[in-house]
Amino acid sequence: MTKTKLIRAIFLIVFLSICITGGFSQRDEKISLRMHRSFDRNEQGEKFVAWIYFRDKGPGKLQKMEETRLTLNTKSLNRRLRHGFEDLVDEYDLPVYQSYLNLIEPYVHKIRHQSRWLNAVSVEATRQSLEMISTLRSVKKVDEVQIYTYSDPVVEPETEPASKTLLAGTFAFDYGASFAQVDQLNVPPLHDLGFSGNGVLVCMLDDGFNNLGHQSLDHIDIVATWDFVNGDPRVFDEEGQMGNGNHGTRTLGTIAGFQPGQLIGPAYGASFLLGKTENSESERHIEEDHWIAGAEWADTLGADIISSSLGYRDQFSQGEGDYSWQDMDGETTVVARGANIAASRGILIVNSAGNEGRSQSGLNTLVSPSDSDNVLAAGAVNPEGNRANFSSIGPTADGRIKPDLMAMGDPVYSASPNGPAAYELVDGTSFACPLVAGVAALILEINPSWTNQDVMEAMKATASESESPDNLNGWGIVDAQKAAAYPLKSIHPPKDFAVFRIPNDYGFFFQFVDQLTWKANPQNGGQVNSYRVYGKQLDTQDQSFTLITEVDSQTFSILKRGLLEGETYLYKIISVNASGDESDPNYTLR
Amino acid sequence: MPIKNIMKRWLVLVPMMFFSVQFSSSAWFTLGLNGGYRVLNDPVLGEIYGDGYVYEPYIRYSVPRLLTLELAYEGGYKKSGPVGLFQEDSTLNVSGLQLAAVVPIPILRIQRVSTYFKVGIAYYFYKQDIDSEFVRQKVDHTKWTTVIGVGMSLHLFRGLFLTAEYKSIPLRVKPFDIQVDLGGSRILFGIGYQFWL
Numbered sequence: 001m002t003k004t005k006l007i008r009a010i011f012l013i014v015f016l017s018i019c020i021t022g023g024f025s026q027r028d029e030k031i032s033l034r035m036h037r038s039f040d041r042n043e044q045g046e047k048f049v050a051w052i053y054f055r056d057k058g059p060g061k062l063q064k065m066e067e068t069r070l071t072l073n074t075k076s077l078n079r080r081l082r083h084g085f086e087d088l089v090d091e092y093d094l095p096v097y098q099s100y101l102n103l104i105e106p107y108v109h110k111i112r113h114q115s116r117w118l119n120a121v122s123v124e125a126t127r128q129s130l131e132m133i134s135t136l137r138s139v140k141k142v143d144e145v146q147i148y149t150y151s152d153p154v155v156e157p158e159t160e161p162a163s164k165t166l167l168a169g170t171f172a173f174d175y176g177a178s179f180a181q182v183d184q185l186n187v188p189p190l191h192d193l194g195f196s197g198n199g200v201l202v203c204m205l206d207d208g209f210n211n212l213g214h215q216s217l218d219h220i221d222i223v224a225t226w227d228f229v230n231g232d233p234r235v236f237d238e239e240g241q242m243g244n245g246n247h248g249t250r251t252l253g254t255i256a257g258f259q260p261g262q263l264i265g266p267a268y269g270a271s272f273l274l275g276k277t278e279n280s281e282s283e284r285h286i287e288e289d290h291w292i293a294g295a296e297w298a299d300t301l302g303a304d305i306i307s308s309s310l311g312y313r314d315q316f317s318q319g320e321g322d323y324s325w326q327d328m329d330g331e332t333t334v335v336a337r338g339a340n341i342a343a344s345r346g347i348l349i350v351n352s353a354g355n356e357g358r359s360q361s362g363l364n365t366l367v368s369p370s371d372s373d374n375v376l377a378a379g380a381v382n383p384e385g386n387r388a389n390f391s392s393i394g395p396t397a398d399g400r401i402k403p404d405l406m407a408m409g410d411p412v413y414s415a416s417p418n419g420p421a422a423y424e425l426v427d428g429t430s431f432a433c434p435l436v437a438g439v440a441a442l443i444l445e446i447n448p449s450w451t452n453q454d455v456m457e458a459m460k461a462t463a464s465e466s467e468s469p470d471n472l473n474g475w476g477i478v479d480a481q482k483a484a485a486y487p488l489k490s491i492h493p494p495k496d497f498a499v500f501r502i503p504n505d506y507g508f509f510f511q512f513v514d515q516l517t518w519k520a521n522p523q524n525g526g527q528v529n530s531y532r533v534y535g536k537q538l539d540t541q542d543q544s545f546t547l548i549t550e551v552d553s554q555t556f557s558i559l560k561r562g563l564l565e566g567e568t569y570l571y572k573i574i575s576v577n578a579s580g581d582e583s584d585p586n587y588t589l590r
Numbered sequence: 591m592p593i594k595n596i597m598k599r600w601l602v603l604v605p606m607m608f609f610s611v612q613f614s615s616s617a618w619f620t621l622g623l624n625g626g627y628r629v630l631n632d633p634v635l636g637e638i639y640g641d642g643y644v645y646e647p648y649i650r651y652s653v654p655r656l657l658t659l660e661l662a663y664e665g666g667y668k669k670s671g672p673v674g675l676f677q678e679d680s681t682l683n684v685s686g687l688q689l690a691a692v693v694p695i696p697i698l699r700i701q702r703v704s705t706y707f708k709v710g711i712a713y714y715f716y717k718q719d720i721d722s723e724f725v726r727q728k729v730d731h732t733k734w735t736t737v738i739g740v741g742m743s744l745h746l747f748r749g750l751f752l753t754a755e756y757k758s759i760p761l762r763v764k765p766f767d768i769q770v771d772l773g774g775s776r777i778l779f780g781i782g783y784q785f786w787l
Contacts, residue, residue, distance in 0.1 A: 504675045507635045507682075508718055508729045509766035513675060561676075562724030565767070 030134040032143040039127050047109055049287065050130055051334070053120040053141040058097030068093045075201060075302025076345075083346035083451050084523075092117050092341055100138045107133050112145075113228070113293040117341040118334065122289035146288045146323060146334065176262040177423065180383045181254075181408040181435060186481040187266045190442050195484075196269025197256075197441035199448070203298035204252055204434070205291060205308040207278035208245020209235045210417040216257035217249075217415055220272055224301055227276040228290040235276040245276065246417040250426050251309055253415025255434035255441075262423055263413060266438030266480065270445075273303055278310070292338040299345050304444055304452075306342065307437035309352040309430035310335065310367065325363045328371035329397040330496075336369040343374030348444075348452035350437040352429035353377040353403035354392030364471075365392040366402055373496045376456055377402050378436040379474060380409025380429045385464070387472050391429055394471035399498035399517075401589050403474040404456075405463055407435035439480040446484045453523055457493070458486035461584050468570060469587045491527060491577045493586035494518040494556075499571060501563070501590050512563040514590055516571055518556055528553040529578045534585075535560060538568040545572060620650035620658075622782030624755060628667060629774035638671040639682045646778060650692060658692040660708065664776075679721040684772055686714035686759075688737050695740075702745045712737045714761055716772055731765045735773070749784035 038048060057064070068089045069077075080088050096114045101121065105111065107129040112122040122145050125133070134142045171188040182188060201223060208227070212218070225235045237245050258268035275294035279287065291310055298306050323333050330336050339349050349369070356365035370377030370392075380388040388410035394402030409432035416422035436459075443455050450458070460466060462483045465476030496519040504511045516533060530552055534545035548571075549558055560569070572585035624646040630636045648662035665685045673680040690710025698705050711734065718729035741755030754777075761773035 502675065505634070506674050506680075506718075506720060506725065506727075507632075507638060508763075508768060508770055509727045510768070511674075511725065511727070562726055564726065 030139060030141050031130070032141065035130070035142055035144045038144050042127075045126060047124045047126060048130060049112070049122060049124055049145040049289070051118070051120045051122055051141075051143045051145055051289065052104060052130075052133060052139055053118065053143070054096060054100050054138055055140045056097070056138075057091065057094045057119060058099060061091065061094065064094050065089050065091075068095070072300060073302050076300060077302075079302060079304060079346045082449060085346070092344075096121060097138075103136055103138060104133050113289045115289070115292045115296060115338070117296055117338055118292060122287075173264050174261045175264045176260070177413040177425075178257070178263045178265070181412050182264065182266055184381075184383065184385065184408050184477060185266065185435060185439055186479045187439060187442065189481045190446070190484060191264070191266075195442050195445050197267030197438065197445050198269040200267065200270045200305065200441040200444045201273065201301070201303045202255065202267060202270045202305045202307055202437060202441055203273040203275060203294070203301075203303035204248065204255070205275045205277045205294045205298075205306060205310065206245075206248030206251055208237060208276040209248035209252055209274050210237055210245040211249050211415070211420070212236065212252075213420055214249070214253070214257075214415045214417075215421050216253055216259035216263045216423075219258050219268070220252070220256050221270075223271050223273055225274040225276075226294075226297060228293045228297075229276055229279045235274045247278075247309065247430065248274070248276070249417040250412075250414045250424075251307070251430060251434045254412055254431050255307060255438040257415050263415060266435060267441035270438075270441045273298055273301055277308075288334045288338075291335050295338050295342045295347075295349075299342060299347060303347055305437050305440055306347055306349045307434050308349070308369075309428075309433050310369070323368065325359075325365070326397045328364055328366045328368060330369075330372040330374075330400070333368040333371070336372045336375075339369035339372045339375050343372070343452060346452050348437075348440055348455055349375045350378055350433055350440060351375050352433040353379040355380075355390045355428050355430070356392045357390045358393055364394050364396060364402065366394060366396065367392060371396045371402065373400060374452075376404045376436060376440070376459070377474070378409075378429055378433040379403035379406045379472075380427070380432040381406045381473070381477060382410040383408060385477055388427070388429075390427070391432075391472075394474075395589065396498070398496075399500050399588060399590065400496065401469050401471055401474060401587055405436050405459055405475055406473050406477045407432040407439075409435075436478055439478050439483065442480055443484045450488070451523065453492065453521070454488055455483075457584055458483045458488065462486050470570075470589055489581065489583050491575050491581055491583040492521045492523045493575055493583045494528075494531060494573055495521050495586070497571070497573050497586040497588045499569075499588045499590040504561070510565065511561070512565065512567075514560040514563060514569060514571070516558050516560065516573070516588065518573055518586070520553075520556070521575065524575060524583075527577045528575045530576045531555065532574045532576055532582070533558055533571060534574075535569050535571045538570055539566075545570075550576075617651065617653045618784055618786045620652065620782050620784045621648075622650070622753065622780055623647050624662075624753065624778035624780030625666075626755075626776055626778035626780075628776045631771040631774045635682065635770060635772070638673050638680070639669040640671070641774070642667045642669050644776060644778075646780070648688075650782075652692075652784075658694075658706075660688070660690045660692050660710070662688045662690070664688065673720060674722075676722070678725075681719045683717045683719075684714065684761075686712050686735075688712040688759075690737055690739070698742070703742060704745070705742045706740070708737070708739045708741070708757075710737045711735070712759060714759075714772070716761075716763060727766055729765050731763065733761060733763050735759060735761050739776075741778075743782070751782050751784070753780050753782060754778070755780070 108123040108125040110124040172192045230241045255265045257263040257265045277290035277294040351370040354367035379391040411425040412431035416424040460475040463476040469475045500515045502513045532550045533548045536545045575583040628644045644666040646664045650660045652658040668683045670681045690708040692708045739757035743751045743753045745751040757776040
């Protein structure tokens, strides 16, 4: 071999090496760290459940949008119109591009769900297949489908609540043992006026719904059902199928049960979609792709409200693949992202705050998607209105107040899955959630032009602790009557109002700086002229808010300096329009 | 009794006893001025203010074959630097009074050159001024500490001499939550004059 040939050969080898290693590194970058960890934990040849995200939705967007518009039902279109969705559909509504699906199909064992919102599919596939798929140009990312758990409800021995006899006859209905849980929310006066959630479509996402022939449930207008775990329309337990649907029976009974003298839920007259999205086997684990699929289904069928008692616990899967408290920022988890998209379509989402109580570290114990600013996180109180010890607390990782609202969850009287006339007392934020969702349905029935944000605003502004929300009880216990009659302002508070405390090291001592951030509320359009930020120190005698600053409409962050350790501040922010009209406040606490 | 109180008493009592008992024609005084460079041990404050120059006037009272006592003031360390998240202007001032026993250690057999060792107590003042309307804590504190050093003198003529000295003064302080090390070693050079009363 001549010297020239040798040099050429060396160059060729180097060039090929760069190409090959470059190709592999690109592939590796597409597989998430979480997925890699999962690969490492499991044996070769084992099947993994993964999200495959695509780069785009393929060519011909305009035509596809036109076609998609035709697939949405009237209720869904009306809801979007009410929420100012001028084009009615957007890119999120376009289905996953079929050609991309065709490309991955030969490699996977099973395609579980397609998500048009995430532009992704969840699949079951081996490591080798996923690595192969990650090399496709159309694939943007491969990530693990996260698995959550939720706490089993505690079923208490049936007792006779004192309220049953004491207050019988005060209202048109005899609420029986369920009186305390609806009376605490001021629901009976609205029932007396004839409101029951009629015309409102509520989607329940739960682990299945057994015993739908129960005497308190058989009146319910069930518009559609779907079992996202097993892929069929039957949401009750079936031989050989995954899941146990007792939890859903209880949550459905809580919101919509109607058996005078026994159980009357706040929205007994609403219509329902029942989605089985949780595979509650012995470990009671639930997978996020089912929830996303359920939420998209609810959107397509025109749901106004999603009530979900999804939970998360970080000890699952040895804690390695799970989301941590730091991911509870309303934007990180897949379900929070899905919930945000659902909310942008006008769906009001109510989610249980979680049953994890207070952590020793003082950090949040929230479950996702209750960490989202677009989701009402429902915490649990007892009949006296005190927070239940198990009810999860905030703030979110990005410093927003959570939970949002409280309702009874310690205990709640509901339909039992164990017989056509059986009832039971159960504990958990899972049951506070349908109570809050039920009130939301009443408010929407009374105020059909209200947006999901309007309902959230009214419920918060009229709840028991609306003047001084905190991270234990949020804005407090819901007041259905006040919220339904709440005079909405023409201008809305900014969203995602959050506070971060930053240490300021002066060498001999620390002081602290609170960084307050917020986002423009899309409902305001361009009518905000300025934002006024107020603060009050909670551990002092003076409990009045003082104006910290007023900033223009393009400023979304300020600093409050000179704070000492241990000083707690409650901040509120108000949008102001050109006429000087003020919005309701949004709060954050540090 | 707290060590601080004991040290305070000694600072007053020892010179009084020493002067009253030993004041005689055989005793002599020394006046001197040292100047030099000091290190600031604390890594955080060291980044902000850094090491710096100091001056040190002193007076010694010596009784032959017994002891030499030195009372000195260290000043001059006043340095500025930007501090905190917002890089606000600030100044750190550290100064102190020292009372030390100076003991000759004849390790060098060179004419006109003497070596010595010193050990004593010191009372230090430290103050940080930050030019910020937001700062609510004020650092203006004092602390008792110890001082040790070694030095050498070159005697010129008629009681005039030059000195070179190494000193170490620990000064760990905690005016608020954070412990800060304001201590550090010093290299000093100076001139002195001995005279008999």
